[in-house]
Amino acid sequence: MQTFARWIALPENRLARAAVDRLVDAVCAGQSAAGVNPLFLHGPSGTGKSHLAGALIATVTARAPDRIVAQRSAGDFVLHSTDSTSASDIVARAHDADLLVVDDLQHLPERVTDTFVHILDRGLARGQQWVLTAVDGPGRLTHLPARLTSRVASGLVVGLDPPSPAGRRTVLAAFARQRDLSVPDPVLDWLAEHATGSFRELEGAINRLETLARLPGGMPGLEVIQEQFRTEADAHRPTVERIVQRVGRYFRVDPSQLQGPSRTRGVLWPRQVGMYLARRLTALSLEQIGSFFGGRDHSTVLHACRKVEEALDHDVSLSGAIRQLHADLA
Numbered sequence: 001m002q003t004f005a006r007w008i009a010l011p012e013n014r015l016a017r018a019a020v021d022r023l024v025d026a027v028c029a030g031q032s033a034a035g036v037n038p039l040f041l042h043g044p045s046g047t048g049k050s051h052l053a054g055a056l057i058a059t060v061t062a063r064a065p066d067r068i069v070a071q072r073s074a075g076d077f078v079l080h081s082t083d084s085t086s087a088s089d090i091v092a093r094a095h096d097a098d099l100l101v102v103d104d105l106q107h108l109p110e111r112v113t114d115t116f117v118h119i120l121d122r123g124l125a126r127g128q129q130w131v132l133t134a135v136d137g138p139g140r141l142t143h144l145p146a147r148l149t150s151r152v153a154s155g156l157v158v159g160l161d162p163p164s165p166a167g168r169r170t171v172l173a174a175f176a177r178q179r180d181l182s183v184p185d186p187v188l189d190w191l192a193e194h195a196t197g198s199f200r201e202l203e204g205a206i207n208r209l210e211t212l213a214r215l216p217g218g219m220p221g222l223e224v225i226q227e228q229f230r231t232e233a234d235a236h237r238p239t240v241e242r243i244v245q246r247v248g249r250y251f252r253v254d255p256s257q258l259q260g261p262s263r264t265r266g267v268l269w270p271r272q273v274g275m276y277l278a279r280r281l282t283a284l285s286l287e288q289i290g291s292f293f294g295g296r297d298h299s300t301v302l303h304a305c306r307k308v309e310e311a312l313d314h315d316v317s318l319s320g321a322i323r324q325l326h327a328d329l330a
């Protein structure tokens with residue numbers, strides 16, 4: 001069971017935790033959390049959304065056992081259109097809940113959005129507290145109609161970013177403490193720089209260290225650790241190829257288009273973001289970056305970087321996207 005006792009506080013998840021704490025107090029007091037209903041938590045897999053949702057449910061259940069709490073996946077609402085008794089029971093319990101948590105909204109089929117909007121409107125009207133999770137914010141769930149995304153964005157939307165290297169260091173140390181595993185600081189420092197940002201993968205790294213420490217000779221030194229984790233470190237090193245793939249996925253653009261001739265805004269802006277990240281995260285020259293992005297010259301790369309830097313000062317959405325992409329790739 002996920003609990004707040006096992007929650008690892010980081011700058012990347014501070015706002016999400018504060019929102020959930022406020023929500024817990026309101027639900028336990030029999031109220032709807034003003035300004036936090038619905039609460040929409042979004043972020044890549046492994047950033048802690050499920051942990052927060054599970055800890056929220058466990059805490060409310062323990063502190064206010066009379067409150068009705070339900071957790072559903074977005075796919076459960078497909079069942080609402082069936083005639084089965086079990087399907088009716090699933091949705092009926094969602095209707096009756098004081099707190100309803102809906103996971104993975106990105107998997108909600110468009111054909112059931114009218115049903116979902118009806119359930120959401122009905123629940124919010126009677127003070128039912130909603131929490132929704134997804135891999136992307138409401139504005140990026142483009143396969144869902146605006147009448148739904150506007151409703152789920154009407155409360156509080158909070159993003160959870162992958163941890164930075166400093167955050168990864170904190171997470172690795174916390175997982176090690178939970179296992180009473182003594183890990184030398186140089187090993188933690190190296191893993192924090194070379195491991196990925198997913199909480200699950202960081203926990204997996206500590207699991208591997210624990211296994212290695214049980215072998216004859218105990219915890220190996222840094223050189224052995226580097227050799228053991230070299231494949232993973234190389235696979236997640238920020239290369240321009242990885243940057244293009246990740247940026248393309250984030251902006252829903254075919255990566256090949258970022259290297260092609262198109263100058264439409266739907267391609268041009270992600271391409272400029274890719275160039276900006278390539279300059280920040282790799283040791284490639286401006287000429288090499290331009291060459292990779294379709295044979296463009298160094299002045300084009302410089303222009304792209306300046307455009308992104310200028311936009312970062314006033315575009316909150318872009319700032320969040322760059323932060324997420326940087327943390328995911330670094």
